[in-house]
Each structure stands twice: as C-alpha cells, then as structure tokens.
Amino acid sequence: MEWIIKTMQAAPELAIFLTLALGVALGKIKIKGFSLGSVTGVLLMGVLVGQLDLVISPTVKSAFFLIFLFAVGYSVGPQFVQSLKKGGLPQIAFACLVCIACLLTAWGAAIIAGFDIGNTVGLIAGANTISAVIGVATDTINQLTIGSGLKTEMINKIPVAYAVTYIFGTAGTAWFLSSIGPKILGGDIVKQTKEYEASLGGSIQDEDSSLGYAYNGATFRVIQANSSFFDTQRTVQEVEDLLATKGWPVYVERIRPINGVIIQEPTLDNKVSKGDNLVLNGPLETILTDENFIGKEVADIELLDFRVETLKVIVSNKKVQGTTLQELKDSKDRHGVVILKMYRGKATLPLLSNVKVQHGDVLEIEGRKSDVDRFAKSLGFAERPTNVTDLLYMGLGIFLGGLLGSLTFRTGNIPLSLSASGGVLIMGIIFGWLRSRRPTFGAIPEPAIWLMNNLGLNIFIAIVGISAGPDFIAGLKASGLSLFVAGIFVSIVPMLVGLLLGKYVFKFHPAITLGACAGARTTTAALGALEDATKSKVPALSYTTTYAVGNTLLIIWGVVIVLLMS
The missing domain is CATH 3.30.70.1450 (Regulator of K+ conductance, C-terminal domain)
Known part of the structure; x- marks a missing residue:
C-alpha cells in the first residue's frame, strides 16, 4: 500500500483514473432504488483520494472541462436555436423564468444563511444538479481581484456544498414533480394525459400508450x-x-x-x-x-433473403419541417419504411400522429435498403454508423469559444466575461446548430459525444474532489446541516414556481407543465419519473426545448452568482 501511495504521489495522473474507476463503481450502488450517480460518486472518491495530499495541474482539469462543455453545447444546439422560433417562445419564456427562480432562490438562501461565494456556488450547482456550474464559477472566482489564498479557500468549499445538496437535488426533485406536482396541478394526471394523447392522434382507450x-x-x-x-x-x-x-x-x-x-x-x-x-x-x-x-x-x-436496414436520419429538409407524423406516414417517399423512434435532443418523443417534426429531430427508420435510402433522402441527412470524429471541427470550436470567453469588460473592480468555459459552451451551441443545418461536416458520433460528456465531466470532478480533499471534512462539519436545509429550499421552490407558472400564467397542459419543469432544471431522472407517473411520453414534448434553454442558462449562472455574491 505504501508503494501504491508513493507511486500516485509521484504520478498523480494515475490517481485521477483510480478515482474515476472507484467513483463510478460507488455511484452505481443502489439502496432501495436510489443511487448517487457517477458524478457524486467520483467527487466523494476524489475527496478520499485527496487525503493523500496530491498535486494535479489545473490545466488538466480545465482541458477536460472544456471538452465536456463543448459536447453539452453541441448536443443542445439544434434544439436551442429551433426553440427561438415562434412556436417555442412560450416554453423558452417558461424556462427562463424557472431558471431565474433557481438563481434568485439560491442567492436569497445564501444571504439569509450567510454563505460565502464558494458555498453558494456549490449550493446552486448541487441543488439544481448542474455540475458544470462548478467549473464556470471557478474560472470566474479566479478572475476576482482578491488574494490567491482566499480564492483557493472559496474554490475548495464548492465541492462540499455540491455533495451535500446534490442528493436531494436529484431524488427530491424527481419525487416532488412526480408525486406532489400532479396534485398541485389538479385532476387525474393519467386521464388528462390520455386525453392529450388523443388530441395528438392517439387512442384514449388504450391502456398502453404505445398502442396509439x-x-x-x-x-x-x-x-x-x-x-x-x-x-x-x-x-x-x-x-x-x-x-x-x-x-x-x-x-x-x-x-x-x-x-x-x-x-x-x-x-x-x-x-x-x-x-x-x-x-x-x-x-x-x-x-x-x-x-x-x-x-x-x-x-x-x-x-x-434480402437486406433490411435500420438507420437514423437527421431532419434537415425544409419541406419536411413542421409536418406531422401522420403526414409523413401518408408520404409516397415512405413506402415500405417504418418509423421506429423519434428523438429530439436527449428525449424520445411519443410517435403520435399529430406530433410535428422539427429541424434537427432524428428519426430512426427501418425497411428494405432501397426504400430506406429513398425516404432518408426526402427527410434530410442519413446518419450512418461511423467511429470517425471531426477533430478539426471540435478543436476549432473549443479554441474559438475560449477566445470568445476571454473577452473581459470591467465594471469598477468586477470583471465581466463569459470566461473560457462559458465561451466554449456558447460556441458548442453554435457549432451544434451549424452541424444540424449542414450535416455533411462536423460529425461527432453519438458514442463520442457520450465519452466527451462523461469522461470530460467525471475527470474534471475527480480533480475537483482530489484538490478539495484536505479541506472537505472541515467544511462539511462547519456548514453541512445548513447547506442541506438550504439545498432542499433551492431545489423545491423553483419547481413550485414552475408548476404555478405553467398552470396559471402559461396555461400549459399538466403533462406539458411537468415536462417543462424537469427540462428547465435539466433533471433527466425527473423526466423518467414523470413518464412513469403519467404512463406516457408526452412530458418529453416540452422537456427538449426547456432542457436546451435551462442547460445553457444554469451553466451561465455560475458566472452570475459569483458576481452577485462578490
């Protein structure tokens, strides 16, 4: 054991991968159906490994975080830009208001509890389950005109607050939206959702919504x-x-x-x-x-004895955009082809007849190869399986994003900038949207996106945990209980605001309101719980737009909360 410790101290990069492996394993452990998840597991394991007093270059942490942020922006870009069109404006406004509620609630709780910048950043990141806030806020703290010792103290408090508030932020939000949300909205949520499915071409009598x-x-x-x-x-x-x-x-x-x-x-x-x-x-x-x-x-x-092909197609043909699935079904180009699934961002949409197809949607189709080729051509771009990532496109996007984020304006002693991380997120959105408009370049396969997301974030979090390890226990003892209580407040209040906004201001259908709340808070776990509660995929219809907006704004709040608290 002594040899292993000395080896990791001499080569701390090995400690990163040990933290990654053990943290993911810890995150998979389930107790009564609940698990910490890989990010929290890696953070806690990083804290444990960090007790060995390891020193890891911050450049490594920043590099992996920028890869993660570009992947996030690239993934939500098509939905984010598409949502700016007229049809998505109500959901954009809803998501913006919920995100503002998330920011103000965290800020207010921090002032009442007397938290400093570090604890407040961890609070907003954990309670809203938006891990990327840690990196964006860290960049902003490093730009403040304060001593390096104070900066380090603040930054080391972030993972403490994040770990304390994240568990309820995930499980508590899913429970609140799926169990309490329908009661606040009123009525039989399953019956109401079936009626909404019927308006979209489903069958209200079907017990299993897939039959519609x-x-x-x-x-x-x-x-x-x-x-x-x-x-x-x-x-x-x-x-x-x-x-x-x-x-x-x-x-x-x-x-x-x-x-x-x-x-x-x-x-x-x-x-x-x-x-x-x-x-x-x-x-x-x-x-x-x-x-x-x-x-x-x-x-x-x-x-x-003939070839059948299953293929994913990115919708980019303007003639198809805005058409319903029923209209696609009646299209001559679809002859011989069956539509298996429809994806919009991270969500799988219900295949109901009156659901409209948007630019950037991905349709999974199946049929004889000649029929599939014909239908794919009429839809847009056939995304055939590949293991080649356009590294030129990815590298250029991260570089230009970093340049954008480096632009700084000062108001007195307070620097105003997106920071490198915020700039890369914005550039990822732009590059993801450009890819959806011209799918012939800039390809990053889905498995590569998954790796960039998960490896980038988890290695970043591992280094955060290792760096904060020596101060973690002391910070937990000092603020643990107050952070946990504040986390419950910051997790629940914005969701309550969202439910009331959806019901009384925007007058969304209850299932749409629930999906929009989950999307604005970017809680995928809550979406799954809502689909179980409503026995339908209808909440996914509002999850995609609000997720794209929420994912962008909540990350940028990492900059804003530091400026507000400073």
Whole structure:
C-alpha cells in the first residue's frame, strides 16, 4: 500500500483514473432504488483520494472541462436555436423564468444563511444538479481581484456544498414533480394525459400508450395469396389498398410468382396471382390481422433473403419541417419504411400522429435498403454508423469559444466575461446548430459525444474532489446541516414556481407543465419519473426545448452568482 501511495504521489495522473474507476463503481450502488450517480460518486472518491495530499495541474482539469462543455453545447444546439422560433417562445419564456427562480432562490438562501461565494456556488450547482456550474464559477472566482489564498479557500468549499445538496437535488426533485406536482396541478394526471394523447392522434382507450402510436415497429412475413380476393388477378397497389383499410399500412416487398422468378423490387403495377408468395412489411399485430385477407403464412426462406436496414436520419429538409407524423406516414417517399423512434435532443418523443417534426429531430427508420435510402433522402441527412470524429471541427470550436470567453469588460473592480468555459459552451451551441443545418461536416458520433460528456465531466470532478480533499471534512462539519436545509429550499421552490407558472400564467397542459419543469432544471431522472407517473411520453414534448434553454442558462449562472455574491 505504501508503494501504491508513493507511486500516485509521484504520478498523480494515475490517481485521477483510480478515482474515476472507484467513483463510478460507488455511484452505481443502489439502496432501495436510489443511487448517487457517477458524478457524486467520483467527487466523494476524489475527496478520499485527496487525503493523500496530491498535486494535479489545473490545466488538466480545465482541458477536460472544456471538452465536456463543448459536447453539452453541441448536443443542445439544434434544439436551442429551433426553440427561438415562434412556436417555442412560450416554453423558452417558461424556462427562463424557472431558471431565474433557481438563481434568485439560491442567492436569497445564501444571504439569509450567510454563505460565502464558494458555498453558494456549490449550493446552486448541487441543488439544481448542474455540475458544470462548478467549473464556470471557478474560472470566474479566479478572475476576482482578491488574494490567491482566499480564492483557493472559496474554490475548495464548492465541492462540499455540491455533495451535500446534490442528493436531494436529484431524488427530491424527481419525487416532488412526480408525486406532489400532479396534485398541485389538479385532476387525474393519467386521464388528462390520455386525453392529450388523443388530441395528438392517439387512442384514449388504450391502456398502453404505445398502442396509439402512429408506428409501432416492423416485421417481414411471407403470406401465400390464396384467399378469394385473388380469384381475379390483382395489382400490388390493389393489395396494399386492401390492407390499408384494415389497419396501419402494410407493404408488398417481394413476390414469388407460382413457378416463376422472384420479383425483388415490385412496383405498384406488378400483378399478383392466386398462389403467389408475398413478403409483407408492417407492424406485427397488423400483419397478423391482415393475414386472413391474403392467405396463410408459409416458410419461404429464400424469399426473405434480402437486406433490411435500420438507420437514423437527421431532419434537415425544409419541406419536411413542421409536418406531422401522420403526414409523413401518408408520404409516397415512405413506402415500405417504418418509423421506429423519434428523438429530439436527449428525449424520445411519443410517435403520435399529430406530433410535428422539427429541424434537427432524428428519426430512426427501418425497411428494405432501397426504400430506406429513398425516404432518408426526402427527410434530410442519413446518419450512418461511423467511429470517425471531426477533430478539426471540435478543436476549432473549443479554441474559438475560449477566445470568445476571454473577452473581459470591467465594471469598477468586477470583471465581466463569459470566461473560457462559458465561451466554449456558447460556441458548442453554435457549432451544434451549424452541424444540424449542414450535416455533411462536423460529425461527432453519438458514442463520442457520450465519452466527451462523461469522461470530460467525471475527470474534471475527480480533480475537483482530489484538490478539495484536505479541506472537505472541515467544511462539511462547519456548514453541512445548513447547506442541506438550504439545498432542499433551492431545489423545491423553483419547481413550485414552475408548476404555478405553467398552470396559471402559461396555461400549459399538466403533462406539458411537468415536462417543462424537469427540462428547465435539466433533471433527466425527473423526466423518467414523470413518464412513469403519467404512463406516457408526452412530458418529453416540452422537456427538449426547456432542457436546451435551462442547460445553457444554469451553466451561465455560475458566472452570475459569483458576481452577485462578490
């Protein structure tokens, strides 16, 4: 053990990865369904490792934090800019007001409790579960015209307050919104959400909301055409028209005529005779229902020997933007293709007929490759799997963001600037939006975004914990209880404000109000709890816009709270 300690003291970079590994493991431990999460686990493990009195260059911490912030901005950029259009203005205003409530509540609680800058920063970061505030505020503290010793003391208090307030910030917010929120909004939340789904093209009678989706997965089955409908020869168009009246559209993908050569890509004019084998493509339950109108299922392995592709497509075609899923379903370009999922930012949207498609949405589609290629081209840009990240684009974005953040204006002795971290966040938003407008450049695959987010943030937090380790216990003893109480106040009050704003000022549907509250506070855990409480994905419709706005403003509050407290 002594050898290991000496090795880490000589090479502190090894301590970072030990902290990362043990912290993630700690964060995964569940007690009655609750876990700390990787960020808090890494922070606490960093504090423990920090007792070894390790010295790590702050440049390492800053570099990983900038990578994380660029990834955050890149991810929310399309939704943030899209929300600025007329249709998203009410949700933008809502998110701004909730974020202002988060700022003012934390500021007020800090003044009442007598917290200094460090504790206040940790309070707003932990109670609002926005870890990035730590880095942004640290940059701003370092710009203040105070002694270096005082700066270090303030910065070391941040992780103490963050750790104390984060647990309730996560679990408490999810509990409050999913359990207390519906009672404040009034009525039967499940019934109200079903009614809202019905207005979007769902079925109010369905117990499982997925049954009301416009599309519900696809399968391929071989059916022999031997019903009375084929007593006279039919065209493919007539067969598909028949099936369309019995349920969701089913398509004829291949034909094997009796004693004939397989027709691999039949047109709507191709003839179907009695006894022909047809490959049908459509939702499983629909095909099983329609089977009786065609004939009986047969095993024809050769006929099913063709390539099926599942593909994600970024919506960038202006003609598609603003259309509903029902209109996409009726599009000729969609023939033979099933829409499996629809993503907007971090949320998976309900596939209800009247849900509108926005620029930057990602549709996951499935079908025969030729059909998928045709439909993808009509939607926008096909995002085929790749492991190549455009490092030129990423590096340039971080560099330009750092330059933007370095611009400083002074009001007396107080410096006003975004700081490098704030500038990189803004530039990430711009670069993410540019990528959605011109998807032919600037690709950063989803797994790379995940790595930049998680590795960047967790290594940053690990170094924060290690650096604060020696002072952590003393800070916890001095302010632990008052911070915990203040954290509950700062977590709950903005959510209460949001519920009342949504109900009485903006007059949102209850499920939309709940989703908007979760988004404005960027609490993904709360979104999951809300979808369980409402038995629907409707809250995700308002989560995306408010998340993009909230994620940006709450991070910038790291600069603002330091200036207010100073």
